[in-house]
Amino acid sequence: MKLHEKNVEELKTIDRDIFNLYLKNIKNFVSIIEKFKEENSIIWNNEEVVKLGYLYFFYGASEFTSERIIDMTINVSDVNKFNKYINILGIEYKGAFPTLGKYFRQLFQLVTYIDGKSELDYFEKEQYIKSLRVRLNIEEQYLLFLNSLVSNGLDWEIRKKHKNQKLITKYNLLKNIPKEYPQINGVDFQTIYPNIQYEYLGDDKSDERKKLENLYT
Known part of the structure; x- marks a missing residue:
């Protein structure tokens, strides 16, 4: 947990409001991509535009390789x-990479390290990871x-086939995002991750969430 806090402090040496600055930069790239799309009659859906905007923000305004646009129906x-x-x-x-x-x-390594502890059951792992999640604004x-x-972010969940390996849903890593949080280009975290026990849902769990928690190890 101290490692994560150290990483956050290092980022804040760049700007005290660094995470909002990052989101602003992503939105700027999304706006530029939308303008380009309109001017060139290119058909990219909202999710593809947001993914591209994030990739340009993350890696920088440089030539893209096919590796960086995997699992995207976008013509190179x-x-x-x-x-x-x-x-x-x-x-x-130059990008935020x-x-x-x-x-x-390192956040991924922390979560996977705890997830891999065979001596802990799911609910014990969940408590450890919860103590990490509450540190994320x-x-x-x-x-x-x-x-x-x-x-590489697909390794958190989307690339995984087994439900027990889908870490974002398994450990409710987006739990504290408010229901009405402004979405970039209409891409909704609740649609992509419908089985997280979001804070705004209270303690009532859906039948699907209950099934998942019975499956988790």
Whole structure:
């Protein structure tokens, strides 16, 4: 837990409101992509636009490889056109990967370390991870949501086949995001992660959540 707190403090040396700044940068890229899409009659849905916006924010305004757009129905040639578009606009942005990449990598390692403790049952693991989750503010949890949609972030849940390995739902890692939290481009965390026991739901659990918790180890 101290490692996570150290990582957060390192990020805040960049800006005290660093997580809101990150979200602002993502929204800026999403707006630029929407303008490009309209000007070039490209059909990308809202989720694809948000994923691309996050990838440009995370890796920087540079050439994309097919590895970075895995599990996305996006033509690489269209992305290359967008690269030229932002170059013409004179956008220079190196990306948040050096700092935020370390943050998410170590957060993932902490959660998977606890999840892998065979001597603990699910509810004991959940309590340990809860003590980590409560240290994440709402902006951090929303950034985790966006991170989980693309690239290496897919390892949190979407890339996993077995429900017991889907860590975001298993440990309610987005629990504290308010129901009415402003969505970027209409991409809804509640739709993508419907079985999290969100704080706004109170203590009443859905039948599906109960089934999942009986399955978790």
